[in-house]
Amino acid sequence: MSLERFIEKWTHQDYSPEKVAGADLKTVEARFGFELPGDYRAAVLAHGLPRPTIALLDGILAAEAPFADVSDFFNAEEIIRLTEDWRGGGMPDHLVAFATDCGGNLFCFDASPGANRSIVWFWDHDNGGVTVAADSFTSWIERFCSVEPAPEGFEP
Secondary structure, three states, X not given: OHHHHHHHHHEOOOXXXXXXXXXXXXXXXXXXXXXXXXXXXXXXXXXXXXXXXXXHHHHHHHHOOOOOXXXXXXXXXXXXXXXXXXXXXXXXXOEEEEEEOOOXXXXXXXXXXXXXXXOEEEEOOOOOOEEEEEOOHHHXXXXXXXXXXXXXXXXX
């Protein structure tokens, strides 16, 4: 699975992914009235929430990749709290945040009735823009897995 590869490549062995309980995901779904994408649910239940190291950002910068890094994945309590906080700070009310980049921008799912739940959206808190980050959680994670570590001595 892609999240397993992501964990092997971009996390430190001394910091295990945070375990996720199905009941916690159901709490998020009940709070926002939608179902989380199946690939996200399966991945985080099987592997947990990784804590990427700075090596991922360095690899993205060294490759001059045209996408943002992911620096943190939110647990259920954080999903609820941060989504509610950012909705009050300009994030569209139909988005539910599940991760952040190093600049505090958010990766989200769309909780609108009838929305394509698979799509990962990127909300830029500086300009309020919302763009598609990937067509699914799996393809979003695979994008990071395709990045190579920065060369020795790389300085961003």
